[in-house]
Amino acid sequence: MTAMTDNAMPVTPRAIRDEMIVFAIMTLLLLIVPLTDLYPFFVMQALCCALLACAFNLLIGYGGLLSFGHAMFLGTGGYVTAHAAKVWGMPPEFGILVGVAASAVLGVVTGIVAIRRQGIYFAMITLALSQLIYFIYVEVPFTHGEDGIQGIPQGHLFGFLDLSKPTVLYYVVVANFLFGFLIVFRAINSPFGEVLKSIRENEQRAISLGYKTDQYKLLAFILSGTLAGFAGSLKVYVVQNASLSDVEVSMSGLIVLMTLVGGLGTVFGPVVGAFIIVATQQYLAGFGSWVTVIQGSIFVACVLLFRRGIVGEIAHFFRRSL
Amino acid sequence: MSISLPALSAQLLVGLINGSFYALLSLGLAVIFGMLNIINFAHGALYMMGAFCAYFLLNIWGIGYWWALLIAPIIVGIFGMILERTMLKWLAGLDHLYGLLLTFGLALIIEGIFQNYFGSSGLPYAIPDQLRGGTNLGFMYLPIYRGWVVVFSLIVCFATWYLIERTRLGAYLRAATENPTLVRAFGVNVPRMITLTYGLGVGLAALAGVLSAPINQVRPLMGENIIIVVFAVVVIGGMGSIMGSIITGFALGVIEGLTKYFYPEASNTVVFVLMVLVLLVKPTGLTGRAA
Numbered sequence: 240m241t242a243m244t245d246n247a248m249p250v251t252p253r254a255i256r257d258e259m260i261v262f263a264i265m266t267l268l269l270l271i272v273p274l275t276d277l278y279p280f281f282v283m284q285a286l287c288c289a290l291l292a293c294a295f296n297l298l299i300g301y302g303g304l305l306s307f308g309h310a311m312f313l314g315t316g317g318y319v320t321a322h323a324a325k326v327w328g329m330p331p332e333f334g335i336l337v338g339v340a341a342s343a344v345l346g347v348v349t350g351i352v353a354i355r356r357q358g359i360y361f362a363m364i365t366l367a368l369s370q371l372i373y374f375i376y377v378e379v380p381f382t383h384g385e386d387g388i389q390g391i392p393q394g395h396l397f398g399f400l401d402l403s404k405p406t407v408l409y410y411v412v413v414a415n416f417l418f419g420f421l422i423v424f425r426a427i428n429s430p431f432g433e434v435l436k437s438i439r440e441n442e443q444r445a446i447s448l449g450y451k452t453d454q455y456k457l458l459a460f461i462l463s464g465t466l467a468g469f470a471g472s473l474k475v476y477v478v479q480n481a482s483l484s485d486v487e488v489s490m491s492g493l494i495v496l497m498t499l500v501g502g503l504g505t506v507f508g509p510v511v512g513a514f515i516i517v518a519t520q521q522y523l524a525g526f527g528s529w530v531t532v533i534q535g536s537i538f539v540a541c542v543l544l545f546r547r548g549i550v551g552e553i554a555h556f557f558r559r560s561l
Numbered sequence: 562m563s564i565s566l567p568a569l570s571a572q573l574l575v576g577l578i579n580g581s582f583y584a585l586l587s588l589g590l591a592v593i594f595g596m597l598n599i600i601n602f603a604h605g606a607l608y609m610m611g612a613f614c615a616y617f618l619l620n621i622w623g624i625g626y627w628w629a630l631l632i633a634p635i636i637v638g639i640f641g642m643i644l645e646r647t648m649l650k651w652l653a654g655l656d657h658l659y660g661l662l663l664t665f666g667l668a669l670i671i672e673g674i675f676q677n678y679f680g681s682s683g684l685p686y687a688i689p690d691q692l693r694g695g696t697n698l699g700f701m702y703l704p705i706y707r708g709w710v711v712v713f714s715l716i717v718c719f720a721t722w723y724l725i726e727r728t729r730l731g732a733y734l735r736a737a738t739e740n741p742t743l744v745r746a747f748g749v750n751v752p753r754m755i756t757l758t759y760g761l762g763v764g765l766a767a768l769a770g771v772l773s774a775p776i777n778q779v780r781p782l783m784g785e786n787i788i789i790v791v792f793a794v795v796v797i798g799g800m801g802s803i804m805g806s807i808i809t810g811f812a813l814g815v816i817e818g819l820t821k822y823f824y825p826e827a828s829n830t831v832v833f834v835l836m837v838l839v840l841l842v843k844p845t846g847l848t849g850r851a852a
Contacts, residue, residue: 356844539667
């Protein structure tokens, strides 16, 4: 394997300490956002995307598996949570739980199919699977087709946190994001993560050492899909709707782009990338479909000029792993 | 359930036509993958460019369908070769996935630009005079243009197969796919062959675009969905064999057509469902070499 692992570095205790420091800074920055002029809605949207990109990065950055269909998990988590909250009247904690469970099930089903091939085929298969899921959501009645599920009540988390209050919602989203981020962080620094990296580097070798690589890949896929679904469920309480645009191929592409811009296989890259891409979408909204052209150009520039991504370049400069 | 023969054959014909496009597109993908180790995500966008080329030729220079069949693939092929020389070339030796990402970006750029100037609606492209009308075959009415698309695509597919499997140039190509270093040592200009191969694959996509223009209109996003279906076709058929791509393409088109008749709700998803089934039974694809 070659450059998909540009950002690969051995994880030493020192690197973990660096990562802890950056994590502390990130947490602090997120906590003081309501005191600044930053628009909390923008930060919350970016955080949902960041969680999504972190989940995606777990697969590509550490397992070497490029999923071009992660929008299916985002959409599934979103639709199921939206339905649970609006039609079944579930409180947020159960709404999120149901959405996450649904994406986990989808992760198992699609994972069993997708991990049967590697590399380029894996990407095409996940893309086709997400298109299949897209067409299913177009047909089934509970998603309300083109209209989507609108006006979702935010409710009270655990009965006392009123999510319709912007500040409460903000801190709930931050807490959930940090929770999801730490799950990914824990996974990549665990023995499981080490095996995953060995599969990325040399799957045949890992097999010969006695690892059942298919099981590891499947587990990574399910974990990644579940967390992506978690991001989708969370997003429902932020934007209060769920629509087909979250399941579209362009969304899957956007997830790839965020991670690529930030740095494939870096811990914090997906977060940085998500903030940048969500910001470009906000500021360039007036340019209409030129946004697509700009995003395409970023793709091309990233692949041709800086494959390490922003965080990857910084880490490379300081010879650290971030 | 009573079967209405005219309706069934009409859907079968639609299936065959879609199958022609799948075959032409997956053939191009397979040829490109063989030489460049790149899955060309821009294939759908270049298919769309083929259709637009025909449209421009007609509406700006008054050049009709027959010349467009020749000129559009050449123009788009040259455009593809420029892309290969300026960008794709630099990915040699990197992980294959970067090729997918780069061409995905290119597809976004190309489709975005066309969408800016032409919106999302379709532009009409008339069927050439010689191919208007239709004949009654007794059990169904056959529009001549549609029959022509199927027959012409078959001819192009088999010509490509012949070129690659039976000529000297094709032999070089296959050899360079297996071992580029060795072929270079024999004095064959492999980088030029790679460029030409990309041009050929892209030209096939553009040709499919021209063929589809009178049937499906000319739309900036006409290639957006078809490329994903073609990816599924490629996963089902495997990219190891040229003939495999052709047969799988046509077969899946027909199956899709049959689904439109018997269970229309599933017509969008049937190819993907088949892909899942094939992966569960025979993960390497029907003609598959492992990759």
